[in-house]
Structure formats: C-alpha cells, structure tokens
Amino acid sequence: MRIDQSHRPWAVATVSILLVALLAYIPYQLFYPGGPAGNTWPGLCYGVLGYGMMLFAGLLGARKRVPLWRIGRAQVWMRGHLWLGALSLPILLLHAGFRARGPLTLVLAILLTVVVLSGITGALLQHFIPKRMTQVVHLETIYEQIPHVREMLFEEAGAIVDSLCAVPANLPAVASHSTPAAVAVAEDSPSDLTEVQRANLLHVYRSGMVPFLRDPEGNRSSPLSSRAKASAWFDALRRQSPPSVHEALSDLESIFEEERQLIIQRKLYLLLHGWLLVHVPLSVTLLVLGGIHAFVAIHY
Amino acid sequence: MARIRTTKNLGQRVDRTYLKRLYPIPLWRRILTVAGVLVALLWLGIYAVARNQTPYTSGALTPAHAFLGKKCAVCHGDSAGIGKKVDDRQCAACHDGPVHQASATFNPACVSCHVEHRGDVRLSAGIDAGCLQCHANLHTKTGVPAVAAKIDSFANHPEFAKKASSKDATGLRFNHQKHVGELSQKCADCHAPAETAQPASQHLSKGGGRVSSHALITIPTYAGVCLPCHALTIDDKLTELAPHDKPEVVHPFVQAQFTQYIAAHPGDLGKDGAPGSAKAWVDFKVAAAEKKLLEETCTRCHTFTAPQGFATAAVTPTAIPARWFTKGSFDHSAHKELTCASCHAKAATSTVAADVLLPGIGVCRQCHAAGSASAGASCSTCHIYHDWSKEKPVEGKYVIDQVSRLNP
Structure with missing residues (x-):
C-alpha cells in the first residue's frame, strides 16, 4: 500500500492521539504517587488503549482470511493497521512508564518493538517496491507460478532448438513438446542449418542454455544471466548462422530475458514479503502474551 | 515465428491449481507463527508447572522480600482484582507500622509510600509523593498543624525550628571564640567524635525517628572535657578537688575535707588570722572556699541564685540537647568528610553559649x-514517617521450612 495524501486523516488522527497521550502523561509523571507504572489507573488506561490498538491491527489478518465479511473496506482496515499499529508502541511505552522490569514485560517490550519496526520496514517496502517492480519487471507473472512458468520456458526453448535441428530424421528431439507454445514452434520448423551448425547449436544449447534454464538463480556466472552478455552471446550465434534462423534465435533470446526478469521478480517479491516472516509470527505471539499479561496484571 | 505475449498465451501458461498449494513464504509464515506461540506458551508453562510466578512480576523485589518472588499471592492475596492494591493486613502479617501522628486525617496504605518491584531500593524510605499527599497542603484533625502546612519539596522546606529561634537557653556560660580563636582549641577537643556510641535512649527522636548510634555528637561533660583546664580547687591546703555536683553535695564534701585536714594539722589553728578552735577554723575556711567557688570557679560556666549562701544555692539547670533536630534525623557520621566549620561557621566567633550555632537549611x-548530582533531597533523607517509639514487637509466625517452601 502506498502511503500518500489519502493517509492524511489517519496521520492527523494518530499524531493527535499521541499528543493528547503525551500531554496527559506529564502531570501523571510529575504528580502521581509512586510515579508512572502499568498498574496505576492512568497506566491501565494507556495499557487498554495500546492493547486495543494491537488487537485492531491484528484483526487485519482475520479480515483478510474472510474477505467476504462486510466489516469496513479492506483499505480502511489496512490504514488502521498501519497507523494504529505504529501508535501502539508509544502508547504502551507510556503504559509501562518507559520501563520493563519483569521477564514477561521485558519480552513484551522487545516483541512490540520488533513487530512495530518490522511493520514500518514492511510499509516502506510496500511503498517503494511495487513501483520498482513495474519499472524493471515488464514480464511479471504470478509469483507462485514462477516455477511452472520456468518449466514452460524450458520446454519452449527446447522446441525452438528442435525445430532448428529437426532436418535429419534420425536426430533425437532435445525436448518433449507438451506446451502449446512448444508444439506450435515444433510444427513450424524450417531449418537451413548445416550439419556442423546444427551440432554447434546443440552443443551450445546443452552446455550453455540448459544449465541456466534448469537453475537460473544458481548460474550467476553464466553469460545468459546478464542482458548485455546474453546479447553478445546471441549475436555471436547469429553471425555463425544463416539469416533464416535469426528470428528463432531472437525468440530464444527473449526466453532468457524473461528468465532474467523472473529472477528479479523473485528477489523483489522476497523483499516485499519476506519481512512478514518476522512480523506476523511475532505479532501473534505478542497478542497471546499480551493477553496473558493483561489477565495476570489485572488479577493481581 | 516471433514470440508474442498475448493474453491467451499467458492464460494458457497458468497452472490453475496453484491456489490450492501453500508456497514457501505463506507456509513458513504459518509454521513460524505456530512455533512462536508454542515457544511462548512453553516458556510460561514450564514456570506454571513449577508453580513459579516469576515471569509475571512487574519488577524485581527488594532483597528482603526476594524470597516471596515466586508466590504473588503471599502479598497480593487471593482476593486480588482490578484496581486492588496489596492490603495493609498482608504487610502487617510481618511488619509493625506505628502510626505517624494521632492528628493525621487519614492513614495512607502501606503501598502508597513503600512501592515494591523497583529492585534493590531502600523500601523503608518511602517516596516523597506519599508524604506530599498530606504535607503539600496539610490538614489535621485538630485543625491547627504543628508544622508548616505547605511543604512540597526540600526547596520549599521552612528553616529549621531551632535555627529560626534567635537564642538557645542552655543555662551555661561558654565562649566559643575564646576557646577556638584565642586558645586554638579544635572542635574535637570538646565535641567527641561521632564514632562514640550514644545511649540507646537517644536514638529515638521525639517524632520516633531512628538514627544510627554514630549519628550524634556527644554532649561535652565537665569531667570529660573541662576538668583538665578548669579544676574545682577548694583550697591550696587541700589536694582533693570539689565534686562537680549540686551545692548541697559540694558543701558537706568541703566541710569534711577541712575537718580532716585540721585534725591532721592542728598546728595551723590560729595562723594567718584563722580562728583558734577547730570548729571555728573549719567554718572560717569553708566560708572562704565556698565564696571563691561561688564567685569565681563555678560562675565561669554556671549561673546561680544564692540568697542564703552556697549550701542552698540553686544552679540554673543546664540544657544541652542530645539531639538538635528533634523532628529529623541528621547523621554526623555521614558528613564526617566535611570540616566542622564548613557547616558551623559561626562557632569561631560566638562569645555566648546562647548563640544558636546550627547551620541553616541553606547550608544543607x-x-x-x-x-x-544531589546528595539526596527526598523527605526520607531526614525524616521517618512511623513513630517508632510506639513500635510493637512482631512475634514470628513462621518456621524456616515454611519460608523456604515459598522459594523452592
């Protein structure tokens, strides 16, 4: 979610609540017998407010699980999650009087800090990375489909090479053509390559292209992992081939460009969603421990 | 044929079953979420099985209460609930807390001054806010506070009562300037170092405040301080000195001394204008000696009313207090690194004993x-809330096994 002008009401409300809480804290700090602590009435008020904000922020997960629930717009929930979640940290610091003296309260303070900081990191990543993704990954696909798409690109590349090397009937096919694109390529297979050129292309395919297509992220040293090097690599192939196969070679080159973009997309995706591996588990743990802390603290 | 990305092409590439599978990030998110909650519950569960409530403490207890740290209910009771504080009865199970002042309009709860769970602090000291509940705007049952009605900090504390009075009625004559200035005596020559223990009775102030046995400066006594320079010589013929006592005790002593002397030296009868009979000689000598004592020796320090002679003279009672701060608990031993003059600057120039030589509150x-960087400016630095003169002994109720079971 981009943090833009539409967040202004939430930002104003958050800053206003924080200012009121800070102003109320001043006389509380100066005059309350024994000083600020979580078990005083003002401290309990801060605690209930802060835990309420945490709960609201946590309910975003439930809201996402049941998108058909018509309890407010998803956008409102997301903005509330961002701003109230961030606000819960200072409010709960006021609740605790800026101290964490017990083991459970210390764990809660650490969890809350990590959760809020990871959330802020996530919000910044969500703000910048989608735009970056649009700029550098023109051939973006559904993230979960990337392994499947890679299999199809591998087949398509094999079909193109098959079509270029298919004249001798006794030459084995380099790939089985199960995908529509690969079948289409295999059926349209004119080739003016000499036997030497075919053998050369097959060698290049097996030793250069296949390893990269099989494990694009594990072959960083391959010339095909860089657009400039790949371009030079394919230019050299074109120079050794008749013009009639140049278009097929350009198709092959475009397959490798798509592979490279999938690498970038995967990296950006991991960056965009990886922080959730910290944020979500710790948030749930925080809510559970926070509930236990509230129960025990109120009881005693 | 050139590769063209059409919607159809892209659509044909999609594996439509992908939504049914969990991919690494969502899968690990779930695994870590469950693991995080389980680890947290396991942590608390281990303590729960051991019946140990340490994780829930709101802070470390003072060392004296540390053995109670695993059982919240020992202090908090079983009837704890929202907004409920530790009941005074829980404290009274082990501690006596004598009342502060009979005229106080209310007695605050123990925990409003003695705030636990703050680590290794002096819990008995209490907190200023506890005192300020009343003393910031003091009202009493009698309607007339015996102390200043509005004290909200040491900065606004009134001048010490003794200092505020202009003269001190000691009943003595003493010239500090002569002793310290002209004779170059040191303070410690007369005022015994604070290390000398005081009688136990002096450890309680009028307000019941306890002070350390090394807190006070001893009261100078004649025998301990004055005697070497100010001997109570009766007469050149006698080797015994007059006792430092009331005239009715000194008079028979002097009589007895002269009677013994003339019995041993009958040749002195009639000499130097003295009477010739023993009884008249004794009366003559006693009268002369007592006149000298009354007009020269004793009068150096004491004042008398003696309308019918020395034997019935009334000495003005002396009143050097053992404790000058009767409502506070000043500790000289805590200030021993300072020179005496840094606080008692006027001692070197004082010529009469009635001068109040206490330092003013500004010095403190x-x-x-x-x-x-303060040396401490809280109420409890000088004052003690409870009137320990009314302390009731606490009878022990526990045996070691019971106590050790609280902290297995």
Whole structure:
C-alpha cells in the first residue's frame, strides 16, 4: 500500500492521539504517587488503549482470511493497521512508564518493538517496491507460478532448438513438446542449418542454455544471466548462422530475458514479503502474551 | 515465428491449481507463527508447572522480600482484582507500622509510600509523593498543624525550628571564640567524635525517628572535657578537688575535707588570722572556699541564685540537647568528610553559649538540592514517617521450612 495524501486523516488522527497521550502523561509523571507504572489507573488506561490498538491491527489478518465479511473496506482496515499499529508502541511505552522490569514485560517490550519496526520496514517496502517492480519487471507473472512458468520456458526453448535441428530424421528431439507454445514452434520448423551448425547449436544449447534454464538463480556466472552478455552471446550465434534462423534465435533470446526478469521478480517479491516472516509470527505471539499479561496484571 | 505475449498465451501458461498449494513464504509464515506461540506458551508453562510466578512480576523485589518472588499471592492475596492494591493486613502479617501522628486525617496504605518491584531500593524510605499527599497542603484533625502546612519539596522546606529561634537557653556560660580563636582549641577537643556510641535512649527522636548510634555528637561533660583546664580547687591546703555536683553535695564534701585536714594539722589553728578552735577554723575556711567557688570557679560556666549562701544555692539547670533536630534525623557520621566549620561557621566567633550555632537549611541545600548530582533531597533523607517509639514487637509466625517452601 502506498502511503500518500489519502493517509492524511489517519496521520492527523494518530499524531493527535499521541499528543493528547503525551500531554496527559506529564502531570501523571510529575504528580502521581509512586510515579508512572502499568498498574496505576492512568497506566491501565494507556495499557487498554495500546492493547486495543494491537488487537485492531491484528484483526487485519482475520479480515483478510474472510474477505467476504462486510466489516469496513479492506483499505480502511489496512490504514488502521498501519497507523494504529505504529501508535501502539508509544502508547504502551507510556503504559509501562518507559520501563520493563519483569521477564514477561521485558519480552513484551522487545516483541512490540520488533513487530512495530518490522511493520514500518514492511510499509516502506510496500511503498517503494511495487513501483520498482513495474519499472524493471515488464514480464511479471504470478509469483507462485514462477516455477511452472520456468518449466514452460524450458520446454519452449527446447522446441525452438528442435525445430532448428529437426532436418535429419534420425536426430533425437532435445525436448518433449507438451506446451502449446512448444508444439506450435515444433510444427513450424524450417531449418537451413548445416550439419556442423546444427551440432554447434546443440552443443551450445546443452552446455550453455540448459544449465541456466534448469537453475537460473544458481548460474550467476553464466553469460545468459546478464542482458548485455546474453546479447553478445546471441549475436555471436547469429553471425555463425544463416539469416533464416535469426528470428528463432531472437525468440530464444527473449526466453532468457524473461528468465532474467523472473529472477528479479523473485528477489523483489522476497523483499516485499519476506519481512512478514518476522512480523506476523511475532505479532501473534505478542497478542497471546499480551493477553496473558493483561489477565495476570489485572488479577493481581 | 516471433514470440508474442498475448493474453491467451499467458492464460494458457497458468497452472490453475496453484491456489490450492501453500508456497514457501505463506507456509513458513504459518509454521513460524505456530512455533512462536508454542515457544511462548512453553516458556510460561514450564514456570506454571513449577508453580513459579516469576515471569509475571512487574519488577524485581527488594532483597528482603526476594524470597516471596515466586508466590504473588503471599502479598497480593487471593482476593486480588482490578484496581486492588496489596492490603495493609498482608504487610502487617510481618511488619509493625506505628502510626505517624494521632492528628493525621487519614492513614495512607502501606503501598502508597513503600512501592515494591523497583529492585534493590531502600523500601523503608518511602517516596516523597506519599508524604506530599498530606504535607503539600496539610490538614489535621485538630485543625491547627504543628508544622508548616505547605511543604512540597526540600526547596520549599521552612528553616529549621531551632535555627529560626534567635537564642538557645542552655543555662551555661561558654565562649566559643575564646576557646577556638584565642586558645586554638579544635572542635574535637570538646565535641567527641561521632564514632562514640550514644545511649540507646537517644536514638529515638521525639517524632520516633531512628538514627544510627554514630549519628550524634556527644554532649561535652565537665569531667570529660573541662576538668583538665578548669579544676574545682577548694583550697591550696587541700589536694582533693570539689565534686562537680549540686551545692548541697559540694558543701558537706568541703566541710569534711577541712575537718580532716585540721585534725591532721592542728598546728595551723590560729595562723594567718584563722580562728583558734577547730570548729571555728573549719567554718572560717569553708566560708572562704565556698565564696571563691561561688564567685569565681563555678560562675565561669554556671549561673546561680544564692540568697542564703552556697549550701542552698540553686544552679540554673543546664540544657544541652542530645539531639538538635528533634523532628529529623541528621547523621554526623555521614558528613564526617566535611570540616566542622564548613557547616558551623559561626562557632569561631560566638562569645555566648546562647548563640544558636546550627547551620541553616541553606547550608544543607548546597548539597541536598534537586537534581542528578544531589546528595539526596527526598523527605526520607531526614525524616521517618512511623513513630517508632510506639513500635510493637512482631512475634514470628513462621518456621524456616515454611519460608523456604515459598522459594523452592
């Protein structure tokens, strides 16, 4: 979610609540017998407010699980999650009087800090990375489909090479053509390559292209992992081939460009969603421990 | 044929079953979420099985209460609930807390002054806010506070009562200037170092405040301080000195001394204008000696009313207090690094014993001011809330096994 002008009401409300809480804290700090602590009435008020904000922020997960629930717009929930979640940290610091003296309260303070900081990191990543993704990954696909798409690109590349090397009937096919694109390529297979050129292309395919297509992220040293090097690599192939196969070679080159973009997309995706591996588990743990802390603290 | 990305092409590439599978990030998110909650519950569960409530403490207990740290209910009771504080009865199970003042309009709860769970602090000291509940705007049952009605900090504390009075009625004559200035005596020559223990009775102030046995300066006594220079010589013929006592005790002593002397030296009868009979000689000598005592020796320090002679003279009672701060608990031993004159500057120029030589509160404030570098400016630095003169002994109720079971 981009943090833009539409967040202004939430930002104003958050800053206003924080200012009121800070102003109320001043006389509380100066005059309350024994000083600020979580078990005083003002401290309990801060605690209930802060835990309420945490709960609201946590309910975003439930809201996402049941998108058909018509309890407010998803956008409102997301903005509330961002701003109230961030606000819960200072409010709960006021609740605790800026101290964490017990083991459970210390764990809660650490969890809350990590959760809020990871959330802020996530919000910044969500703000910048989608735009970056649009700029550098023109051939973006559904993230979960990337392994499947890679299999199809591998087949398509094999079909193109098959079509270029298919004249001798006794030459084995380099790939089985199960995908529509690969079948289409295999059926349209004119080739003016000499036997030497075919053998050369097959060698290049097996030793250069296949390893990269099989494990694009594990072959960083391959010339095909860089657009400039790949371009030079394919230019050299074109120079050794008749013009009639140049278009097929350009198709092959475009397959490798798509592979490279999938690498970038995967990296950006991991960056965009990886922080959730910290944020979500710790948030749930925080809510559970926070509930236990509230129960025990109120009881005693 | 050139590769063209059409919607159809892209659509044909999609594996439509992908939504049914969990991919790494969502899968690990779930695994870590469950693991995080389980680890947290396991942590608390281990303590719960051991019946140990340490994780829930809101802070470390003072060392004296540390053995109670695993059982919240020992202090908090079983009837704890929202907004409920530790009941005074829980404290009274082990501690006596004598009342502060009979005229106080209410007795605050123990925990409003003695705030636990703050680590290794002096819990008995209480907190200023506890005192300020009343003393910031004091009202009493009698309607007339015996102390200043509005004290909200040491900066606003009134001048010490003894200092505020202009003269001190000691009943003595003493010239500090002569002794310290002209004779170059040191303070410690007369005022015994604070290390000398005081009688136990002096450890309680009028307000019941306890002070350390090394807190006070001893009261100078004649025998301990004055005698070497100010001997109570009766007569050149006698080797015995007069006792430092009331005239009715001194008079028979002097009579007995002269009677013994003339019995041993009958040749002195009639000499130097003295009477010739023993009884008249004794009366003559006693009268002369007592006149000298009354007009020269004793009068150096004491004042008398003696309308019918020495034997019936009334000495003005002396009143050097053992404790000058009767409502506070000043500790000289805590200030022994300072020179005497740094606080008692006027001692070197004082010529009469009635001068009040206590330092004013301004001297204290030079070190005991608010701020991080302060030597302490809280109420409990000088005052003690409970009137320990009314302390009731607490009878022990526990045996070691019971106590050790609280902290297995």
